[in-house]
Amino acid sequence: MTATASTSSNLIHGATGDWEIVIGMEIHAQVTSKSKLFSGAATAFGAEPNSQVSLVDAAMPGMLPVINEACVAQAVRTGLGLKAQINERSVFDRKNYFYPDLPQGYQISQYKHPIVGAGEVVVDLTPSESFTVGIERLHLEQDAGKSIHDQSPTMSFVDLNRSGVALMEIVSKPDMRSADEAKAYVTKLRTILRYLGTCDGDMEKGSLRADVNVSVRRPGEPLGTRCEIKNVNSIRFIGQAVDTEARRQIGILEDGGQIDQETRLFDPGKGETRSMRSKEEAHDYRYFPDPDLLPLELKPDFITDIAASLPELPDAKKARFIADYGLSPYDASVLVAERDLADYYEAAVKVHPGNRDAKLVANWITGDIAAYANTQGLSVHETHIRPEQVADLVDLISDKTISGKIAKDIVLLLIGDEKTSLPREIVEKHGLKQVTDTGAIEAAVDAIMAANPEKVAQARAKPTMLGWFVGQVMKSTGGKANPQAVNDLLKAKLGV
Amino acid sequence: MTDLTGQTLAAARDGLRTKAFSAAELTEAHLSAIAGARGLNAFITETPDRARAMAKASDERLARGEAGALEGIPLGIKDLYCTEGVRTTAGSHILGNFVPPYESTITKQLWRDGAVMLGKLNLDEFAMGSSNETSHFGPVTSPWRKRGGNASLVPGGSSGGSAAAVAARLCLGATATDTGGSIRQPAAFTGTVGIKPTYGRCSRFGVVAFASSLDQAGPIARTVRDAAILMRSMAGYDPNDSTSANLPVPDYEASVGRSVAGKVIGIPKEYRLDGMPAEIEALWQQGIAWLKEAGAEIRDISLPHTKYALPAYYIVAPAEASSNLARYDGVRYGLRVPGKDIADLYGKTRAEGFGKEVRRRVMIGTYVLSAGYYDAFYVKAQKIRTLIKRDFETVYAEGVDAILTPATPSAAFAIGEKGSGNPVEMYLNDIFTVTVNMAGLPGIAVPAGTSTEGLPLGLQLIGRPFDEDTLFSLGEVMEQAAPKVALPERWWS
Numbered sequence: 001m002t003a004t005a006s007t008s009s010n011l012i013h014g015a016t017g018d019w020e021i022v023i024g025m026e027i028h029a030q031v032t033s034k035s036k037l038f039s040g041a042a043t044a045f046g047a048e049p050n051s052q053v054s055l056v057d058a059a060m061p062g063m064l065p066v067i068n069e070a071c072v073a074q075a076v077r078t079g080l081g082l083k084a085q086i087n088e089r090s091v092f093d094r095k096n097y098f099y100p101d102l103p104q105g106y107q108i109s110q111y112k113h114p115i116v117g118a119g120e121v122v123v124d125l126t127p128s129e130s131f132t133v134g135i136e137r138l139h140l141e142q143d144a145g146k147s148i149h150d151q152s153p154t155m156s157f158v159d160l161n162r163s164g165v166a167l168m169e170i171v172s173k174p175d176m177r178s179a180d181e182a183k184a185y186v187t188k189l190r191t192i193l194r195y196l197g198t199c200d201g202d203m204e205k206g207s208l209r210a211d212v213n214v215s216v217r218r219p220g221e222p223l224g225t226r227c228e229i230k231n232v233n234s235i236r237f238i239g240q241a242v243d244t245e246a247r248r249q250i251g252i253l254e255d256g257g258q259i260d261q262e263t264r265l266f267d268p269g270k271g272e273t274r275s276m277r278s279k280e281e282a283h284d285y286r287y288f289p290d291p292d293l294l295p296l297e298l299k300p301d302f303i304t305d306i307a308a309s310l311p312e313l314p315d316a317k318k319a320r321f322i323a324d325y326g327l328s329p330y331d332a333s334v335l336v337a338e339r340d341l342a343d344y345y346e347a348a349v350k351v352h353p354g355n356r357d358a359k360l361v362a363n364w365i366t367g368d369i370a371a372y373a374n375t376q377g378l379s380v381h382e383t384h385i386r387p388e389q390v391a392d393l394v395d396l397i398s399d400k401t402i403s404g405k406i407a408k409d410i411v412l413l414l415i416g417d418e419k420t421s422l423p424r425e426i427v428e429k430h431g432l433k434q435v436t437d438t439g440a441i442e443a444a445v446d447a448i449m450a451a452n453p454e455k456v457a458q459a460r461a462k463p464t465m466l467g468w469f470v471g472q473v474m475k476s477t478g479g480k481a482n483p484q485a486v487n488d489l490l491k492a493k494l495g496v
Numbered sequence: 497m498t499d500l501t502g503q504t505l506a507a508a509r510d511g512l513r514t515k516a517f518s519a520a521e522l523t524e525a526h527l528s529a530i531a532g533a534r535g536l537n538a539f540i541t542e543t544p545d546r547a548r549a550m551a552k553a554s555d556e557r558l559a560r561g562e563a564g565a566l567e568g569i570p571l572g573i574k575d576l577y578c579t580e581g582v583r584t585t586a587g588s589h590i591l592g593n594f595v596p597p598y599e600s601t602i603t604k605q606l607w608r609d610g611a612v613m614l615g616k617l618n619l620d621e622f623a624m625g626s627s628n629e630t631s632h633f634g635p636v637t638s639p640w641r642k643r644g645g646n647a648s649l650v651p652g653g654s655s656g657g658s659a660a661a662v663a664a665r666l667c668l669g670a671t672a673t674d675t676g677g678s679i680r681q682p683a684a685f686t687g688t689v690g691i692k693p694t695y696g697r698c699s700r701f702g703v704v705a706f707a708s709s710l711d712q713a714g715p716i717a718r719t720v721r722d723a724a725i726l727m728r729s730m731a732g733y734d735p736n737d738s739t740s741a742n743l744p745v746p747d748y749e750a751s752v753g754r755s756v757a758g759k760v761i762g763i764p765k766e767y768r769l770d771g772m773p774a775e776i777e778a779l780w781q782q783g784i785a786w787l788k789e790a791g792a793e794i795r796d797i798s799l800p801h802t803k804y805a806l807p808a809y810y811i812v813a814p815a816e817a818s819s820n821l822a823r824y825d826g827v828r829y830g831l832r833v834p835g836k837d838i839a840d841l842y843g844k845t846r847a848e849g850f851g852k853e854v855r856r857r858v859m860i861g862t863y864v865l866s867a868g869y870y871d872a873f874y875v876k877a878q879k880i881r882t883l884i885k886r887d888f889e890t891v892y893a894e895g896v897d898a899i900l901t902p903a904t905p906s907a908a909f910a911i912g913e914k915g916s917g918n919p920v921e922m923y924l925n926d927i928f929t930v931t932v933n934m935a936g937l938p939g940i941a942v943p944a945g946t947s948t949e950g951l952p953l954g955l956q957l958i959g960r961p962f963d964e965d966t967l968f969s970l971g972e973v974m975e976q977a978a979p980k981v982a983l984p985e986r987w988w989s
Contacts, residue, residue, distance in 0.1 A: 055598055059823040061591065062578045062600060062702040064737050094819050096865070098842055105822020156838075158827070286865035288874060291709035291816055293738050 010178035011219060014250050019216045021246045022223055023182045024174035026211040027189060028167050029199040030143065031074045037142050037166035038065030038108065045205050049148075049159035057164040059103035064292050067092075071166040072296065074198040075115050075140050076306050078168055081196045081313060082135050084119025086303050090139075092293045096286040100158050101145035109169075111287045114139035115296065121172075122315055123188045125181065127329040133185050134173035143167050168199065174213065174223065179239040179246075186210060186235050191314050195339045203234050210238055214245040216253065224249070225259040229266050229273055241266035245273045317342055325349065325358035334366050340381040341365075347387035348394075360394045368411045384419050393423040403483055406432050435481045438489070441473070444481065445489050448472045456494065463496035500525035501665040502983070505569055505722035508668055512558055512568045519558065519568025523551035523612050526570045530614060530666045532989035536637045538661040540575045541583050542615035550612040557610060566729055567610030572667040574658050575616035576623055577603050577713075578702040582613075586704040587621040587631040587654075590824045590831045590849030600702025601734045602671060602713050609729045614667050618657030621851045622821065623678055623706045626925040627914065628656025630853040635911050638686060639664035639984040643950030646987075649908045652682030652925075658716045659686040665983060669717040669726050673703060675710045676809055677929025680941035683716050684903035684954025687943045687981055689723045689971065690716040692929075694962045695936035696741035699734030707816040708739075710809075710933040718983075720942065720971040724748035727964065743962060751965040752972045757791030759970065762896040766802035767928060769905065776902045776953070779945050783900055783955040786977035787970065797896060799887040802931055804880045809930040810923060811864050811877035817854075818861025824849060856919065885935045892960050898970055901928050903954035907947040932958050940967040944978045952981060 011018040036043060039056040056063045079086050091113040094106040116138035124130045145163035149156050170189065176182045190208060193199040201208050210233075215226035227249070229241045244266065249259050263282070264273040289295075312320070314336045321332040321342075336342045345365055349358050365380060369390065373380045393410060396402045401424075402410065410423045410432070418426050427433050435441060448469060449456050459465035466487075473486045500522050503511070511517055527544050547570065554568035578584045578596040585591045599607075607613070620630040627650035628636040638651040638660055651660040655672035659682035662670050672679045674692035683690025691714045698713040705711060715726035728749065733742040763784060768777070788794050826832035826845030833848050835841035850858065864873035891899070905927055915922030932939040938961070941954040955974060959967045 058828055060596065060598070060829070061584070061586065061594065061704045061823070062596075062700070064701050066736060066738050096819050096822060098822065098825060098839075100825075100827050100838055103823060103828060105825060106819055284867045286819070286862065286867075286870075288815060288819070288865055288870070291707070291739075292705075 010181070012216075012246065012250060014254050016254050018219055019246070019250050020219045021177055021179075021242065022174050022215045022217060022226075023176035023178075023242055024213040024226075025172045025176070025182065025185065026213075027170040027172075027186065028209045028211070029078075029170060029193055029201075030207040031071050031140075031166035031168055032198055032200055033068065033070045033074060033166055035068055035070075036164040037068055037071050037140060039164050041164065043165050047161055049157075049161060051161065053160040053163065057103065057160055059105070065108060065290075067293065067296065068166065071140060072115070072298070073302075073306055074166070075138060075168055076298065076303055077196050077310065078170075078193065078198045079116030079119065079138055080303075080307050080310055081192050081198075082116070082119035082121060082138065082170075084135055084138065085117030086298070087113065087115055087117055088298045088300070088303070089113065090115040090296045092140075092290045092296065093287045094290045097283050099144065100156065101147045101160070101163065103145070103160060103163060107142050107144065108290055108293070109141035110139035113295075115298075121185065121188055121192065123181070123184045124333060125184050127333045131175075131181065133175040136171045136173050138168055138170045141167050141169055174215075179242040182212065182242050183235050183239045186238055188314075191337060195311055195313055197311075206233060209233050212238060212241055212245075214242055214249070215259070216246055216249045224253075225261050227259065227261065227273070228263045230263055230276060232266055237266060237268050240268060240271065241273060244271060248273060311339070314339075325362070327359060327362050331359075331362045331366060335362060338379060340379060344381040344387055348390040351388045351391040354395070356391060357394055357398050360397065361390060364390055364394060364407075364411075368408060372411070372415055385414055389414060389422060396423055396427060400434060400482060402427060402432060402434050403479070405479060406434065432480060435477055438485060441477070441481050441485050441489055444473050444476050445469075445486070445493060448476065449493060459494050460496065463494075466490055466494065466496060469494070501529045503668075504719050505668040505717055505725055506719070508569060509566070509725070512554075513563060515558075519551040519554035519612065520548065522568060523547050523570050523614070526614055526667055529664075532986075533664055533666055535988050536639060536660055536664060537634050538618055538636050538657045538664065538666060539572070539615045540585055540587070540618050540631075540633045540657070543582055543613055544615075546582070547612050547614050550607070554610050554612060564608065564610030565725070566606060568612060569610070569668050570612045570614050571606065572614050572617045572658060572661045572670040573603060574619055574655055574671050574673060576619060576673055576704045577671055578704065579603055579613070579616065582616065584616065584704070585633070586623070587619045587633060588824075588849065588851070588854070589632040590845070591704075592632065592831060594830050596702075598702060601699035601736060602703065602730050605729050605732065606671070611729070617655075617661055617670055620654035620656065620678075621854050622704065622817070623654040623673055623675055623711075624817070624853050624857055625653040626677065626681055626922050627909070627911070628653040628682075629911060629915075630851055631656075632851060636660045637911065637988075638908055639988065640686060640908060640951055641984070641987065645949075648911045649951070650685070650911055652685035652904075652908060654678040655682050655690070655716060659683055659688055659690070662686070662688045662716050662718055663983060664986075664988070669715055669722055671713060671730065672716045673706075673711060673713050674929075674933065675706050675712075675813060676933050677926040679714050679716060680929050680939055680954070680956055681904050681925055683941040684943070684956075685908040685952065687952030687954075687983070688716050688718055689720050689940065689942055689975070690714065691723050691727060691940040691964065691967065692932065692938060693727065693731060693964055694741070694938045694959075695933075696739050697731050697938070697962065697964070699732070699737045699740050701734050701736040705820040707813040708820060709816060710813055712933070720940075720968055720975050721749060721752045723940070724752050724968045741962065746965055748964060748968055751968040754969040755791065756787065756966075756969050756973050759787075759792045759897045759966065760895050761787050761792045761794050761970075762797035762891050762899040763794060764797050764799045764802065764899060764901060766799050767901045769927070772902075773906060775947055776905060779953050779955060780900070780902050783944055783974060786974050787900065789977070790973045792970070795896060797891045797899070799884075799891065799931070801880060801883040801887050805884055805931040805934055806923065806927055808877040808880040808884070809926070809934055810860070811873050812881065812934070814857040814861035815865050815874050816861070818858045818865065821850070821854070821858055853919070881934050884931055888935045888937060888958075897960065897963075898966055899958040901956045901958065903928060903941040903956040907949065907951035907953055928956060932956075937961060938964045938967055940964075940971050942971045942974050942978075943981065944974060946979075946981055
């Protein structure tokens with residue numbers, strides 16, 4: 001597997017020739033923290049409107065912001081996870097504009113001196129193909145409140161619960177070349193953030209939002225004029241927005257027009273982007289250093305302590321799963337996509353360590369168990385099936401106590417009446433132990449051959465008939481006969 | 497009983513402890529002085545009920561021998577300090593009916609130490625002004641008049657209510673704030689003592705912000721000792737203010753009366769302005785002589801970037817103010833003037849809620865931060881600020897302990913006399929004081945004499961960072977040496 005810069009294999013064939021899409025993204029990721037960036041108010045989702053608002057969040061006269069060190073640690077942790085430069089000195093600036101959900105009349109953000117500098121994300125396109133997206137910077141800033149327009153015919157309401165919640169704005173370089181690449185980048189970034197525990201990545205709750213910058217150009221030419229599509233809130237919509245916007249721009253350019261730099265909104269219902277404000281209408285934010293806050297100085301120890309506590313990240317875990325457990329890149333990718341799933345897998349591999357077949361463990365987890373979890377709308381680790389049950393199942397298969405077919409029946413029992421039992425207890429209780437006793441199998445084979453002389457003759461002439469006899473023997477033994485032993489005996493007795 | 501309002505804070509403190517009078521009596525005397533002085537317009541809000549209740553509680557604590565450092569001492573509070581349950585206006589229409597549900601850190605510390613609140617003192621709107629004429633609640637009249645005249649004079653600003661109330665014996669001391677001279681200039685105009693502490697010495701939490709990197713709270717009092725007593729209660733680290741300094745608070749009163757022999761006093765040549773009145777120059781020379789007599793060493797120094805301080809200040813302060821005042825938008829609290837949409841509501845609320853000088857500074861601040869002007873104005877002003885700071889660091893590194901300058905370029909002027917045509921005429925009042933805010937240093941204004949017309953004049957001492965102690969020592973030397981000037985006669989009652 002090699003990580004390369006994206007190649008131009010994604011060209012769009014327009015009426016006048018090929019076009020290349022260029023995409024960069026600003027991701028707003030809500031920091032996982034108990035309290036807000038500059039106040040002690042809680043951040044829990046779904047609380048009563050205006051129930052989590054401190055005097056600072058409401059911008060009462062004389063109130064002052066005080067930095068929440070936990071949020072700073074989360075930003076550093078994320079920066080380290082993105083293999084990025086951590087800036088020991090960063091500065092909070094005020095971004096000034098008027099809006100009812102912005103109580104201070106300015107957002108505290110980081111403009112010229114962000115806490116995190118350049119980094120990178122290796123993005124998996126397929127299990128064996130990846131490309132690298134450069135990270136330009138990551139900075140901390142306050143979220144705004146929420147305007148509510150449907151409560152009164154004449155007035156708007158404002159909920160300040162989100163006001164002041166910490167966000168990380170993660171700015172990528174314009175390194176993506178297709179909707180698929182854009183989606184894969186966000187997917188990977190989300191996975192990394194969830195591994196780090198710095199953002200829950202819940203796009204439905206708005207914990208992760210993307211501003212998508214899209215431009216098009218003829219291959220090899222300089223960058224075209226970009227449009228920024230604001231606040232796209234699902235990975236699927238990001239893909240749709242990129243395609244829709246690229247087609248719009250190509251249409252204009254092919255008709256001899258030119259692209260106006262502007263901010264646009266994506267309407268998933270209509271499948272179109274529409275202008276929000278032009279460059280001329282862009283705000284002058286009058287950034288300047290916030291005089292209420294001293295520059296943020298990080299001690300080297302603070303950074304090294306966080307670095308030491310960093311979890312294994314998905315790329316490293318995937319490589320290790322391939323190397324240590326002999327997994328295919330595909331299985332490894334599926335397992336590491338969620339940290340909980342990877343942990344579940346490793347727990348199943350490691351319970352009562354022995355020579356467990358780690359590949360088989362992966363097959364059962366990504367196969368029957370994942371399928372069951374899907375029907376329940378759960379992740380594998382959220383189901384009642386425990387890793388030791390999976391381990392036990394795999395061990396029973398490996399030591400030939402049961403066949404794969406019986407194993408599937410056992411999974412059904414684990415889902416159904418035997419939720420808490422170990423598979424070996426189920427085998428015992430339901431008498432599912434595979435018959436490897438040749439005498440017993442031989443008796444069954446003899447009985448079936450004796451009862452079906454004409455089939456015996458046919459099989460001797462046409463060895464593919466063997467399968468019919470295997471099926472009959474398995475049936476008569478209730479599926480418990482060792483299929484290999486049955487096969488071997490039949491071959492010998494039929495002389496095929 | 498003698499007039500309880502005419503004594504110093506220190507004397508009142510001692511009188512309360514020896515039970516010469518009660519806190520209730522002391523407060524009552526001040527409440528009636530306030531009632532008799534409404535013509536001065538020093539108070540925006542009087543809080544007699546609260547004052548009486550606090551005095552009663554003080555008497556109980558005094559009786560139990562549990563007196564705090566300011567037990568029973570009646571104070572006035574500049575109406576920029578948020579006081580829980582008591583209207584806090586910042587001198588502005590936009591906060592005309594605002595009642596905070598919280599208390600500023602400094603006033604909390606004052607009540608902790610037993611002080612009694614008499615009410616909220618008038619000020620220039622959002623502390624923007626040098627004469628207390630920009631207040632939405634009307635100008636404050638100084639208790640001082642020119643010899644033989646009866647024209648109403650300004651008490652200076654923005655802490656005009658604080659200075660006037662202290663000089664008129666309406667309170668024993670007052671809180672004030674200083675962004676470019678708002679403590680020291682009114683103190684000089686009213687013959688009182690005012691100290692702007694080092695930036696970070698006193699918490700800004702709960703004090704309505706004007707220019708955050710320059711604002712600093714401090715006291716105005718009738719003597720250096722009284723100011724030192726108040727400072728000890730006001731100062732201190734506050735985790736709610738990220739710019740406050742985590743340093744222990746010294747016993748400032750112990751510095752009062754300490755010898756200044758051997759202290760090196762710098763005399764900056766750049767403060768000798770063209771066209772400066774001869775009486776200001778003479779006062780300055782007199783101050784030099786007093787300190788020399790007390791054993792201090794006088795040294796000529798240069799602070800070469802002084803002349804850029806005022807223009808740079810009038811970029812930095814409005815820039816921060818334009819952002820700090822954005823929160824007064826009519827949405828959550830304060831004045832709201834309805835409009836046809838949100839932009840209209842903002843426009844109408846702010847046009848009606850802010851006075852002319854505030855609107856002017858918001859406009860200037862917005863302009864200097866705008867794209868295309870930011871580098872030419874704001875960034876350049878910040879560079880100048882660094883150079884000004886370096887000027888001071890250089891002389892302090894060369895052994896200077898404090899710097900002596902005039903506090904103001906003139907004595908108090910008449911209400912309506914200055915600034916109506918050209919605002920810069922008013923801004924020039926702060927020519928000697930703004931450098932201190934730009935550098936974040938402590939500065940004290942001490943009465944040093946009177947003008948030919950009999951009005952108070954003050955001198956300013958500028959100290960090293962967090963060395964307010966030396967300023968109290970030097971200030972008291974000058975106070976002792978200066979001719980005693982009687983407090984103004986009570987012509988107003």
